[in-house]
Amino acid sequence: MADDPRTMDIINPELRGMPQEDYREELNIRSHRAGYTTRDGKPIPLKIMSRPSTDMYRKNWEKIFGHD
Numbered sequence: 001m002a003d004d005p006r007t008m009d010i011i012n013p014e015l016r017g018m019p020q021e022d023y024r025e026e027l028n029i030r031s032h033r034a035g036y037t038t039r040d041g042k043p044i045p046l047k048i049m050s051r052p053s054t055d056m057y058r059k060n061w062e063k064i065f066g067h068d
Contacts, residue, residue, distance in 0.1 A: 010016045015023060028041040037043055053061075 010018075010023070015026060018026065024041075028037065028039075031037040031041070032039055035044070
């Protein structure tokens with residue numbers, strides 16, 4: 001591996017000194033495995049799933065908070 005000064009300040013010793021392109025590819029692979037990005041390195045879009053509240057939910061809400 002060539003000593004690339006752009007990656008010499010990396011804390012993880014196994015990634016230190018990697019060429020910049022390999023370093024970015026490795027970060028993309030690791031973040032994808034962890035579930036933070038897609039395979040392309042883009043953030044995963046947030047999924048907001050909403051449904052109308054049920055009667056049981058409303059009753060529990062009133063029981064816990066005492067109002068609508």
